[in-house]
C-alpha cells in the first residue's frame with residue numbers, strides 16, 4: 001500500500017517536472033556547446049580584429065551572420081537584404097591654429113586643440129592673464145570676448161573648473177598652460193596626435209558649435225604671448241587675492257581658427273526573418289550585438305579585444321537559436337508567430353544600432369511582442385565562481401507580469417538554471433536595465449528580457465577570449481532563451497503589456 005502511494009507520488013512528480021513541451025525539447029537540445037564553440041571561434045577570432053564598428057572586422061562578422069541566415073533559408077527582410085544600413089556620424093577636429101605675433105602655431109606643435117568647434121574663420125582677440133584661474137583671480141579681470149590665459153593646475157580641458165569659469169564669463173578663447181617644460185608639453189601633444197582619431201559616434205549629423213574654444217599650449221607659447229618668462233607669470237599669480245592682487249600683463253592680440261569635419265561610419269544591423277504560421281503578423285525579436293570595441297590603440301602584446309563574451313557569446317546564441325527554429329520549421333513545427341533574429345551594431349557606442357531599428361523598424365512595433373536580448377552569456381562573474389548554472393535576468397517584470405511569469409515557469413519546466421535578479425532593480429547603481437539593446441524596445445513599451453552573466457575581470461579587455469568561455473554554460477543559457485522564445489511564439493494569447501507599467505511619453 002505504502003509502495004503504491006509512493007508510486008503515485010513519483011508519477012505525479014514526474015508529470016510536474018516534465019511539463020516541458022516535447023517538441024520544444026527536441027529542438028532546444030539541438031543547441032550544443034560544440035556548435036556554439038564552432039561559431040564563436042570564428043566570430044571572436046583575431047582575424048576579426050575586435051569587430052570595431054565600421055571596420056573590416058565588423059563587416060566580416062556581418063557577412064558570416066548573413067551567410068548563416070541565408071543557409072537557414074531565412075527571408076532577407078530589408079528589401080531583399082539581410083542588412084539594415086546604419087550610418088553613424090562623428091565630429092572630428094579639422095584645422096586648428098593660434099597666431100602669436102608673426103608665429104603661427106599649428107595643432108600639436110605649441111598648441112593642442114581637440115574640440116569640434118568652428119570659429120567661422122580667423123578671429124583676432126585681446127589677451128588677458130588670469131593666473132591660476134581661481135575664482136578670486138577671475139574676479140579681477142574682464143575676460144568677455146577675449147582670450148584668457150590660465151596657468152592651469154589641471155591639464156584636462158573638459159570638466160576643468162577654470163575652463164567653466166572662463167566660459168561662464170564669456171571668454172572666446174581659453175589658453176591653458178599646464179606644463180613647466182616644453183618637453184613635457186611635446187610629449188602630451190604627441191599622445192594627442194596619435195590617439196585623437198574618431199569622435200563620439202551618433203545617429204544624427206553633429207552641428208559644429210560656435211562656442212568657447214579651449215587650447216592647451218606649451219610654456220614657450222605663453223612666454224611669447226606676454227613677452228616674459230613663465231617664472232614671472234607664476235610669481236604674478238596670487239593665492240590670496242585680497243592681500244596681493246593679480247598682476248596685470250600686457251599681451252598683444254592673438255589670432256586663432258578652428259574647424260571641424262563630420263566623419264561618416266558605415267555599419268549594419270543584420271536581420272534574419274522566420275515567418276510564422278497562423279499568427280505570423282505578430283513578431284518575437286531575439287537580439288545580440290555583434291560588433292565590439294576593436295583593437296587597443298597602443299601598448300604591447302595582445303592588442304585585440306576579441307569580445308568573446310561581449311557579445312560574441314550572445315551573437316552565437318542568436319545563431320544557434322535561429323538554427324534550432326529553422327530545423328523545427330523544416331519538420332513542420334515552425335513557430336506560430338514570426339521571429340526576427342537581429343544582431344545589431346554600435347551597442348558599445350551607445351546602443352545605436354538598436355536605437356536605429358526602433359526608429360526605423362522593419363516590422364511594425366505595434367505587432368512586436370517581445371525582445372529577448374542576449375548580451376554576455378559565456379562567463380561567470382566573481383559572485384558565482386562556484387555556483388550552479390545561473391544567469392542574471394533583467395527587465396522581465398518591468399512591462400508585463402505575464403512575461404515574468406512565463407519566463408520563470410519555462411525555466412522551471414526546462415533547465416531550471418538559477419535566475420539571479422540582482423540587476424533587475426532599476427535603482428541598482430549599475431543601471432543595467434538601460435545599458436543594452438533591449439532598452440530601445442522597452443522604451444517603446446515592448447516587453448523585454450535581458451540575459452547577462454555579470455561583470456568580470458576581462459570585461460572590455462584583450463583577455464575577453466574564446467579560451468575563457470564556458471560553453472556548457474552558454475548552451476544552458478541559450479537553450480533557456482530558446483524555450484522562452486518557443487513558448488512566447490507558440491502560445492495562444494499574445495503577451496499582455498500592463499497598462500500601468502507603460503512608459504508615458
Ligand SMILES: [Zn+2]
Nearest residue numbers: 310311347375
Ligand atoms: Zn555588450
